Amino acid sequence: MRRRWWIWPVIAVLLVTSGALAAPGLPAKPAKLTMAVVAGGETKGLKAILPLWEKEMGVKIDLVEFPYPTLYEKLVTAFQANAPTFDLLIADDPWMPKFGSEGWLVPLDSTFGYRRDADIFPVVYDLGSWPPPRGPIPPGEAGKPRRLYAITLVGNVEFFMYRKDLVSAPRTWDDVVANARKVHDPRKPLYGFVIRGAKGNPVISEFTPVLLSFGARIFDNNWRVVLNSKQAVDALTFFAKTLKQYAPPGVENYDAAERAREVATGRAAQGFIWPAEITDIVENPSVSKVVGKMGYTLAPAGPGGKHAPLMGNWLLAIPKGSRNQRWAYEFILWATSARIQQPYALGGGIPFRKSVLMNAEMNKKFPFFRAMADSLNAPAEWRPRTQEWFAVEAILGTHVNAALAGLETPEEAITKAAREIESHMKEAGYYR
């Protein structure tokens, strides 16, 4: 056989000029990847690791930042047009029902062969899967094959904070009340419990872990509204009467900023918290008086012993319109890898891997990581997987806020909310 000696220099020249040497099996490097992200603290860690990615892989990533409501609108508009506007995106987990049922995202498992990692909490995969692996499934979605469309980047989950210099870690709501009673003194002022009670999403983020821990549910497995129950009324009575008596005056209008301020100025001893509020305010020495004084733990258990931490992950995904899907997937693998999660966390990101959240050194630096791990590991509670969630939240959020303000009794609030939610679900075609 005659030797084709000239073939090797030709291949070498082709490879070098095509720029395809980055990794085996990858298409040519794109000039850049465009990523839609929410404006705010959620992208702090992402911004910290991007220079590493660009150095290692030689592909630039352009972050296009939008405020929370605008991001959703921009994504929906781009998806409806199947436009190649974005190669990557981060999405709030309640958006998955819309994105999943519309088929706007690239499945990571069936397209690229993504394999699950034991270092990642199962709830992370559940959040990114469609149809949902548990609970009611929207009409018309049950027959679809379940695929993984997204993986968490920001492991947001709601847990509990308390002044460890004043009270002990509460395990149950009874412990929370006992702690509150012990320290509550408005004359100082020091309040036993601070509530994020503003109408709509704020009060529902706060009330849902209480509602679920009392054993109540909003929907059964057929989307019938089962909110109007003794457990729900008990949960709201506990929230709007018992907890409120230990709260600062005016919490009916408190959002996250007011809550964090009350804690950071040493005026409140206990409350729910999301990770970004800890790094930005509560444990930030330039604005907080309570650095090192706070303890963090799982959301307290209700009368039946159930903990119900609320998920609020931000998920990384690839839109179907992207022209650089393979490289976008490469970025997802890289950004969510165990190797990168550490610099991601140190750069201000909110990680989600067990190996990082349970690492002793990381826990010294970030005292809330253990509580995050426990919350992600608890039996998963999420907002019902329906596109109608925002309407449900608006209805329930109005009545829970009214109950908190004393404008409706807990019974009235639950009854009215259940009736209005059922009427909305009927109109949305969930049943007649």
Added chain:
Amino acid sequence: MTPPVLLLGALVAYPLLYNVSLAFRNYRTGEFVGVHNFARAFADPAFFASLRATAIYVTAALAVEIGLGLALALLVHRTIRSGWARTLIYLLFIVPMVTPPVAAGVIARLIYTPTYGVLNAVLRALGGAGDTLWLSRGDTAMFAVVSVDVWQWMPFVFLVCFAGLQSVPQDAVEAALVDGAGGWQLFRLIEFPYLSSLLLLVLIFRFTDTFRVFDHVLVLTGGGPGATTEFLSVYLYRIAFKFFNLSYAAALSLFVLIVASAAFAVLGRFLGREVAQ
């Protein structure tokens, strides 16, 4: 028609016609549903609650803004003669008007917060209890959102009335004073006729503005507590962007358009008569 007119027509007409079309359809299926979305409004207690809240807001804001703006204009007109003092007042009164409504809402939030808010601190310093939960009760929350509107737009009424007062002939005023007219008579018989058409104009502008108020309310109360400050525009936003029921939202927005246009037509007719006289 000239191209600019066509362009303007397209920019105004297309969204309006699309909105009308949406109001008569089911936005999910696209099927024609007749007046269903309008009829639904009449069976919707939340719609009537928002209408009632809007009526209270519009009445309170207009009454205070026009009453106070006119009174201040008269006061400054009659008592302050110095040019630089008047200029300083103009400048001070322009600041609220150029403040973005969202910023005004944020500032008001800091003022009305019961624990560390400025207002309760001032009330405590003056010897009061200073423990009012301004944004937690329906009546005080309504007061708070109206107060922001008054702070922002009473200066507009002041500036228009003050400009109107400059057009009152000085000899007519002097003659009235020589004839022994008091302050009230001077206003009623000499100054008011010069201001009436301007006041109608102010009423038209302020009515349409207050009827569709949105930004500062969303920031300050979010429509709460409960639904006590959920005005039509806030309710409409909720229907469109929380419930995503675009057809019902389109029907409600047409209702807002019809009411605002009717008010505009009625007040415009009065204005026409005033100008003709």
